[in-house]
Amino acid sequence: MLQVLQYDLQAPDILASETVVAEYDGFLDENGVPTRFYGLQLAPDNKIYGNIPGFNSRYLHVIDQPNLPGPACNVIQHAIYLPAHNFGTLPNLPFFRLGPAEIPCDSLISQTLTPETGQPRDIRVWPVPAADVLYFSADAVWDEPLRLVLFDAFGRPALDRQTVRLEPTAIVPLEGLPPGVYFYSLLQRNGRGVKAGKVVRTK
Numbered sequence: 001m002l003q004v005l006q007y008d009l010q011a012p013d014i015l016a017s018e019t020v021v022a023e024y025d026g027f028l029d030e031n032g033v034p035t036r037f038y039g040l041q042l043a044p045d046n047k048i049y050g051n052i053p054g055f056n057s058r059y060l061h062v063i064d065q066p067n068l069p070g071p072a073c074n075v076i077q078h079a080i081y082l083p084a085h086n087f088g089t090l091p092n093l094p095f096f097r098l099g100p101a102e103i104p105c106d107s108l109i110s111q112t113l114t115p116e117t118g119q120p121r122d123i124r125v126w127p128v129p130a131a132d133v134l135y136f137s138a139d140a141v142w143d144e145p146l147r148l149v150l151f152d153a154f155g156r157p158a159l160d161r162q163t164v165r166l167e168p169t170a171i172v173p174l175e176g177l178p179p180g181v182y183f184y185s186l187l188q189r190n191g192r193g194v195k196a197g198k199v200v201r202t203k
Contacts, residue, residue, distance in 0.1 A: 001037040001053070004063070004075050021063075022075035035059050035078045041090045042066070049080075049090060056085040123166065123186065129200035136170040136186070146194060147187045148172065153180055174201050 002024045008017035027035045029052075038053035040063070048063035058081055064074035122139045136148070146166070150159035158177055164170045164186070179201050186194045 004037055004040075004050075006066075006070070006073060008069070019070055021071060021073050022077065025077050027078050029057050029059055029078075031055075031057075033057050035061075037061060039088070039090055051086060051088070051090055053088075056087045058082040058085055060086075060090075123195045125184070125195075125197060125199065128198075129202045130174060131202050132174055134172040134174060134199060136164060136166055136172065137168065138166040142166040144188060147189075149185050149187070150177075150199075151183045151185075153182075155183075158182060177201055179203055 003020050004022040006019045006021045007014050011017040022037070024034070024036050029035055033052065033055040035052050035057060037050050040048050040050040040061075042048050046066070048066045050061040050063075051057070052059060059078040060080040060082065062076045062079040064076060066073050068074070123142075124135075124137050124139070126135055145163040148159070148161045148164045148170075149157055152158045159172075159174075159182075161172065164172070182199050182201065183196070184199060185196045188194060
């Protein structure tokens with residue numbers, strides 16, 4: 001890309017709000033590679049970073065204040081010089097800006113936690129992938145009811161069951177949920193996580 005375009009997503013006519021906020025300045029890196037714009041991505045620091053298309057390069061562009069209109073967003077071309085060459089990609093930066101949540105959701109972690117008292121008890125979840133129903137069970141007696149929260153791929157709660165009993169097996173219908181990837185958290189009454197993981201609904 002030779003230009004960076006900005007759109008006001010709250011404007012009545014989004015396409016009509018198009019503004020050119022940067023044009024490629026002709027800069028070449030040490031290998032003669034043109035540092036055009038490519039692969040823009042919002043990062044957790046609320047800046048947008050972009051790399052260079054088609055070549056190994058050590059430069060990244062930065063949009064310093066992407067929410068400010070027009071030139072005030074401050075596009076800084078070839079602003080960052082990387083310690084090594086980079087080709088075609090930026091790192092994945094998952095950060096959903098959901099604010100403080102009652103239930104922490106980390107889609108990168110799937111683990112079984114040991115309850116505060118008693119012996120470790122593993123919890124099984126099946127089938128994965130699932131069509132119409134999920135089953136939850138424990139390999140030992142688990143008298144305490146748990147809370148189950150299912151999040152969609154954007155981190156939004158899609159299902160919340162306050163009382164899930166694992167004795168003998170908890171059956172959780174999935175009707176009303178569209179096909180896709182979901183992340184679940186099982187919690188005790190005090191909010192402590194017992195198990196978290198990922199499931200897939202196929203239809």
